[in-house]
Amino acid sequence: MIPLHLLTSRRTTSPLLFAATLFLAPASGAQAPVNDGENVFNTVCASCHVQLADDKIPGVDALRSMNANAILRTLTDGAMRLQGDLLAPEQRIAVAEYLGGGSIIEQPIHFSQGMCESLPPVERPSAERIWSGWGKDEGNSRFTTDTGGISRATVGNLRLKWAFGVPDVTSVRAQPAIYGDRLFVGSMNGAVFALDATSGCTYWSFKTQGGVRSAISVAEIEHNGETRTAVFFNDQRAMAYAVDAETGEQIWAVKVDDHPSAIATAALKYHEGRVYVPMSGLPEEALANHPNDYQCCSFRGSVTALDANTGEQIWKTYTLPDPAYVRTLADGRELWGPAGVAVWNTPSIDSKRGLIYFTTGNAYVEPPAPTSNAVIALDLETGQLRWVNQVLEADIWSGGCEPTLGGNPGNEGCFSPVGPDFDFSASPILVTMDNGKDIIVATQKSGLGYAFDPDDNGRLLWTYRWGVGAAAGGVYGTASDGELAFFAVADQRTENPGGLHAVDLTSGERRWFTPPADLLCSPGPGCGAVMSAAVTVIPGVVFAGSMDGGLRAYDVESGEILWTYNTNRRFDTVNGVAAQGGSLDGPGPVIVDGMLYVSAGNGGAFGTPGNVLLAFSLED
Numbered sequence: 001m002i003p004l005h006l007l008t009s010r011r012t013t014s015p016l017l018f019a020a021t022l023f024l025a026p027a028s029g030a031q032a033p034v035n036d037g038e039n040v041f042n043t044v045c046a047s048c049h050v051q052l053a054d055d056k057i058p059g060v061d062a063l064r065s066m067n068a069n070a071i072l073r074t075l076t077d078g079a080m081r082l083q084g085d086l087l088a089p090e091q092r093i094a095v096a097e098y099l100g101g102g103s104i105i106e107q108p109i110h111f112s113q114g115m116c117e118s119l120p121p122v123e124r125p126s127a128e129r130i131w132s133g134w135g136k137d138e139g140n141s142r143f144t145t146d147t148g149g150i151s152r153a154t155v156g157n158l159r160l161k162w163a164f165g166v167p168d169v170t171s172v173r174a175q176p177a178i179y180g181d182r183l184f185v186g187s188m189n190g191a192v193f194a195l196d197a198t199s200g201c202t203y204w205s206f207k208t209q210g211g212v213r214s215a216i217s218v219a220e221i222e223h224n225g226e227t228r229t230a231v232f233f234n235d236q237r238a239m240a241y242a243v244d245a246e247t248g249e250q251i252w253a254v255k256v257d258d259h260p261s262a263i264a265t266a267a268l269k270y271h272e273g274r275v276y277v278p279m280s281g282l283p284e285e286a287l288a289n290h291p292n293d294y295q296c297c298s299f300r301g302s303v304t305a306l307d308a309n310t311g312e313q314i315w316k317t318y319t320l321p322d323p324a325y326v327r328t329l330a331d332g333r334e335l336w337g338p339a340g341v342a343v344w345n346t347p348s349i350d351s352k353r354g355l356i357y358f359t360t361g362n363a364y365v366e367p368p369a370p371t372s373n374a375v376i377a378l379d380l381e382t383g384q385l386r387w388v389n390q391v392l393e394a395d396i397w398s399g400g401c402e403p404t405l406g407g408n409p410g411n412e413g414c415f416s417p418v419g420p421d422f423d424f425s426a427s428p429i430l431v432t433m434d435n436g437k438d439i440i441v442a443t444q445k446s447g448l449g450y451a452f453d454p455d456d457n458g459r460l461l462w463t464y465r466w467g468v469g470a471a472a473g474g475v476y477g478t479a480s481d482g483e484l485a486f487f488a489v490a491d492q493r494t495e496n497p498g499g500l501h502a503v504d505l506t507s508g509e510r511r512w513f514t515p516p517a518d519l520l521c522s523p524g525p526g527c528g529a530v531m532s533a534a535v536t537v538i539p540g541v542v543f544a545g546s547m548d549g550g551l552r553a554y555d556v557e558s559g560e561i562l563w564t565y566n567t568n569r570r571f572d573t574v575n576g577v578a579a580q581g582g583s584l585d586g587p588g589p590v591i592v593d594g595m596l597y598v599s600a601g602n603g604g605a606f607g608t609p610g611n612v613l614l615a616f617s618l619e620d
Contacts, residue, residue, distance in 0.1 A: 037098025040091045058605035061525055063099045066170045066603045071096040113576035114164075116201040122229045122246040124220065125180030131592045132177050134215040134267040134346040134534075135477070139430030142479035143537045148594025149618055152540030155553045155563045157619040158596060162200035164193075164613040165577025170603030172611055173213035175267070175534075175587030177231070182245060183597065184231050185613055186212025192233060194248060197595065200574040200615060204248030210237030215267035215346070215587065217275070221309045223251055230308070232275050234264035240277050240306060252311035259284075261299040266427075267346040269356075270308060271380075276356060277304045280342035285364050286399030296413065297339030297364045297398075298323045303347060303356070305383060315383035319343065319360055319371045326366055329412045340364035340396075341372045344474070345427040350454060352438070354380050357454075359424030359442055366415045368394040375428050375442055375450075375458055389458035391450060395419035397471070422446040425474035426534070430454065433505050434483050441485045441505070443478040445469060449487045449501075451508060462508025466501045467491040473606045476586050477534030479542070481556065484511055488531035488544050492606060498529025500544055500554055514559035520550045520566045526583065526608040534588030543596070545584025547607050551598055567600040571612050582610025594618060 041049075049059060063071065075092045087095075097103055128146035135142045150158070166172050166187045174186035183197040188211040194203040217232040221242065229245040234256070242251040256264065256277050261284035269276040281299035301319040306312065319341040326335045340363040347358040355377045363372045373392035378385060401414035428442040439461065440452040447467035453459045466487040473492035478485055484502045491497040498516025503509065516529035526547070533545040541562065542554040553563040567581025582601035590597045595617050601610020 037094035037096070040087070040095040041098055045095065060099070063604075066099070066609070068096045068099070068103060071099050111202055111575045111577070114201050114574040116196055116199075116203050119203055119246070120181075122182060123180065124229070129180050129593045130178060130218070131590045132179065132219065133217040133269060134175065135348070135427060135429060138271065138349040138351060140346060140348045140427040140477075141429050141431045141481075142477060142534060142588060143431075143481045144591055145539055146593075147538045147591055150538060150541070150591060150594060150596065152555060152562065154618055155541050158553075158563060158565070158616045159619045160565075161595070161615045161617040163571035163573045163579055163615070164195060164200050165571070165573035165575055165579030166611045166613060167191075167577045169611045170601065170609035171607075172599040172601045172613065173586040174599065175215035176590055176597050176599070176613065177216035177218050178590060178592045178595075178597070179218040179229070179245065182218075184216040184218065184245070185599075186214065186216060186233055186235075188213060190235065192216070192231070192243065194231075194245070197593070197615075202575055206241075206243050206248045206250070208233075208235040208237075208241065209239050210235035212236075213265055213586070217268060217270040218245060219270045219308065221251075221273075223309050232268055232270055232308070234268050234277055236263045236265070238262035238264050238279060240264070240268060240275065240311065242275075242308065242311060254306060254311040254313075256304050256306075257302060259299050266344055269347045269349060271349045271351075273308050274314065275306050275308050276347050277306060278302075278343035278345065278347060278358060279304065280344050280361070281340070282342070285340065285342075285397075295334055295336065298336055299339050299342075299364070301340070301342040301360060303343055303358060303378065303383070317378055317383040317385070319376070320369055333413075335365060335413065337365035338363055338367055338369045341369055342423075344423060344425045348428055348430045348440075349380070350377075350430055350438075351380075353454060355386055355454070356380050357428045357430060357440060359426070359428050359444075361423035361425075362395040362397045362419055362421050364396070364398050365413070366396060368396065372396075373422060373424060373444070375424070375440065375452055377454075377458060387457040389452060389460065391444070391448075391460070392420075392422055392446065395422055397421040420446070420469070421471035422469060423474070426477040428452075429478060429480060431480040431482055431505070435506065439505055441478055441480055443475055443487050445471065445473075445475050445490070447489075447491060449478065449485060449503060451485075451505065464501070464503050464508050464510070466503075468494055468496070470494050473530065473532050474586070475532055477588060479535040479537040479588075480505065481537050481539070484556070486535045486537060486542050486544075488533070488535050489516075490530050490532035492528075492530050492532065498531050498546060500531065500535075500542065500559065502542075502556070502559060512559040514554060514561065516546070517550065517552065517561060517564070519548045520546075520564075521548045521568050521608060526603075526606070530585075530606075532606075533584045533586055536588045536591060538591055543589045543591070545588065545598065545600075547583040547585060547602070549581055549583055549600060549608060549610070551584060551589065551600075565616070567610065567612070567614065568608075571614075573612070577611075579612040580610050581612055581614070583607030
């Protein structure tokens with residue numbers, strides 16, 4: 001057992017450690033005109049997005065693939081909000097319109113077309129008509145036998161049934177939940193929609209404080225003496241919500257983390273009257289290396305347990321101790337650490353052992369942390385640390401410190417040697433093998449898949465190399481049917497991205513590998529064979545999406561591609577919103593009750609834009 005480096009708190013809020021300031025400061029003496037977007041960009045933003053543009057910092061062409069509204073949201077609610085906080089509102093709008101090539105347009109989230117004619121009560125469905133949360137079950141296996149007739153024999157008969165256009169976005173990173181006749185899905189514009197799962201008509205929409213890129217969970221709760229079906233989700237302002245599934249009325253909303261860098265990107269996990277909320281901190285990761293007034297770094301990843309009925313905090317466990325003074329830089333700034341070790345993924349529940357598992361990301365600054373790039377087990381009841389298995393030591397990385405820029409580009413804020421930035425983006429999955437033994441399986445940006453023993457403090461059982469590894473982008477999920485684990489090849493911006501591996505759970509040996517298929521989009525920026533989206537498996541079939549806009553079904557036994565759907569086109573939508581398909585990145589397919597649902601589109605640095613939710617059913 002390692003020393004306890006995870007701090008558990010029963011406070012209802014976490015302290016605001018440092019105030020955020022703009023890290024892309026204007027050049028000495030320069031002032032960006034309030035209403036001139038080009039000059040604002042050149043004065044404030046170009047030092048990174050032109051001079052340092054690389055695999056992790058998008059260049060101008062990538063930024064211009066986003067619309068003005070999406071860029072503005074990134075500066076106000078998203079990954080660049082610390083950088084945008086000290087710009088005047090007029091400057092944020094000006095630079096967004098300059099890059100987006102159009103005006104900011106307030107898009108409605110209530111529709112005049114495609115609304116459901118009535119609002120029937122939400123009734124508890126049978127288990128086979130539910131996909132709630134990220135990975136379907138407690139262990140996030142992303143495996144379901146409740147397919148409603150979709151199988152190896154019938155998968156070729158899947159046809160598009162309806163398409164829903166998500167307004168005002170160029171990316172759809174949220175995975176839907178299905179609860180009987182209802183579908184719930186979030187969006188990057190901060191709207192959560194309730195749809196009819198069969199027809200796609202809209203029941204209601206709910207507006208959050210920030211973008212929602214996570215999966216949705218649904219469960220019954222007791223609130224003020226009344227049983228209600230609640231929809232749970234979190235947003236990029238570190239808020240967690242419970243909303244009435246029938247009406248869209250807010251039941252409770254809680255600020256989970258007060259740090260200005262906190263951002264919820266992974267779905268919370270519902271289990272037995274609690275919701276467990278993971279927290280990441282993307283904006284601060286870009287600050288450690290920049291000469292500015294920001295005293296870096298203080299963000300710590302965490303998992304927080306909330307009472308699902310009230311939103312009240314039960315416990316909060318950080319992945320790091322309180323930051324402490326490390327050293328003073330030449331410009332007089334104090335460097336504090338450790339920091340980072342974000343939780344990018346939805347935790348998995350182990351009811352048998354009373355544990356909750358999650359994996360972690362890299363550290364931002366020194367000193368090295370024994371909890372970065374690790375799989376971690378906490379006590380479900382108390383949040384106390386039970387064990388940690390770190391698979392990569394001293395992965396300390398901050399924006400602009402990449403080895404491609406010389407390892408340390410002459411800034412004292414960069415740690416040397418610079419880490420490879422091999423986060424765990426995907427949830428660890430807990431699966432029971434065919435021989436009855438439980439195993440934890442995880443996949444990492446390093447190009448490695450792992451198996452751990454939950455009965456032996458997470459002891460490593462085997463390692464499988466599925467790729468060369470890449471710092472750019474993410475790797476969002478493996479899946480397992482109890483016999484095999486399926487690893488999709490991301491390897492963003494490497495020579496050989498894409499492909500799917502099937503690996504024997506017992507031995508860790510390859511069963512088969514299917515190389516990437518021919519591209520469905522025109523080769524160029526954003527179009528590629530990268531397969532970073534989460535995988536989903538049913539008996540006989542594995543479904544995996546690709547950055548080329550393709551959703552493919554593979555034979556479980558041989559890896560043969562059985563079915564392909566190309567999302568690279570415009571769609572007529574049930575709600576009348578213009579919609580386009582694009583890269584599949586992040587969420588995986590959801591399969592329940594004879595239908596398959598998938599989100600398409602990832603505009604920006606790592607894919608092609610899109611804004612559509614697609615629903616497929618078997619052809620009659």
